[in-house]
Amino acid sequence: MAETPEIIPLSTDNISDFHMHCDYSIDATGTIEEYCQAALKRRLAEICFTSHFDANPRCDGEANFVRVNGKNLPTTVENVAPYVEHVLKAAEEFYPYGLSVKLGLEVGWYAGCEEQVVKLKESYPFDYLLVGIHELNDECFCARSTYEKCFSKFSREQAVENYVQQVIAAAHTGLFDTVAHLDYIKKYGQKFYGEGVNDDFRRLAPTIFAGLKSSGTSMEVNTAARRLGFSSYYPAIDIINMARRAGVAVQFLGSDAHRPEHVGYEFEEVIPLVPDAVTHCED
Ligand SMILES: [Zn+2]
Numbered sequence: 001m002a003e004t005p006e007i008i009p010l011s012t013d014n015i016s017d018f019h020m021h022c023d024y025s026i027d028a029t030g031t032i033e034e035y036c037q038a039a040l041k042r043r044l045a046e047i048c049f050t051s052h053f054d055a056n057p058r059c060d061g062e063a064n065f066v067r068v069n070g071k072n073l074p075t076t077v078e079n080v081a082p083y084v085e086h087v088l089k090a091a092e093e094f095y096p097y098g099l100s101v102k103l104g105l106e107v108g109w110y111a112g113c114e115e116q117v118v119k120l121k122e123s124y125p126f127d128y129l130l131v132g133i134h135e136l137n138d139e140c141f142c143a144r145s146t147y148e149k150c151f152s153k154f155s156r157e158q159a160v161e162n163y164v165q166q167v168i169a170a171a172h173t174g175l176f177d178t179v180a181h182l183d184y185i186k187k188y189g190q191k192f193y194g195e196g197v198n199d200d201f202r203r204l205a206p207t208i209f210a211g212l213k214s215s216g217t218s219m220e221v222n223t224a225a226r227r228l229g230f231s232s233y234y235p236a237i238d239i240i241n242m243a244r245r246a247g248v249a250v251q252f253l254g255s256d257a258h259r260p261e262h263v264g265y266e267f268e269e270v271i272p273l274v275p276d277a278v279t280h281c282e283d
């Protein structure tokens with residue numbers, strides 16, 4: 001049996017992790033309770049579950065499921081109900097232990113998703129909505145099995161531009177609190193196109209910042225890049241600084257955990273980058 005990696009407690013109090021997937025996401029393992037236990041071990045004060053909501057009808061649909069009781073159900077507003085109930089139950093259960101549990105979702109962006117997102121917000125008491133750009137022309141660029149097929153249809157410049165335009169379009173809807181993993185195109189883009197992908201992104205970053213600022217959409221610092229061997233985060237530290245200088249709210253720290261032991265992953269080093277990573281969403 002594989003050993004569970006040790007969870008080292010943070011030395012700073014009142015830190016929150018606002019990006020994690022539990023087993024309601026088809027690419028994640030661990031129950032909501034297991035994530036809460038891990039958060040307590042990490043000494044986090046607050047966590048927000050942000051299960052995937054991928055529903056683009058134009059993509060191949062492989063991601064378009066939510067897992068409920070071990071079964072993959074199509075991603076619909078209705079099928080999210082058990083997840084919502086479960087998170088709300090955990091919030092009650094873990095409150096006495098000093099852990100605040102928030103309800104969120106990571107919506108996979110596609111043009112035309114707005115109506116469904118409005119319906120989600122009307123149907124459930126979400127504290128927080130992330131939007132993640134995971135596709136170029138309705139094809140996933142961030143999975144190991146699909147990125148080559150996706151990127152082979154674009155020049156480097158086209159890929160980055162397409163990605164950036166989607167980030168701006170998502171922000172402009174004003175429906176989301178935060179854009180997830182801002183320079184996510186580098187995840188496999190750097191491998192496929194080379195380092196130039198990051199230069200292209202930096203060149204276009206000011207247009208993203210303008211879009212985030214005018215729509216009041218904030219930006220997270222996501223440590224998952226560290227698990228893939230990047231020396232920095234999503235986005236890279238210099239981009240975080242550029243964003244802050246441009247007046248973008250750099251507000252949330254997220255591990256993008258897909259296993260309980262990822263909760264609060266490498267937060268120790270990143271806390272100073274997000275001075276208000278301490279608990280949000282409090283009344
Ligand atoms: Zn994502």
Ligand SMILES: [Zn+2]
Nearest residue numbers: 019021106256
């Ligand atoms: Zn995520």
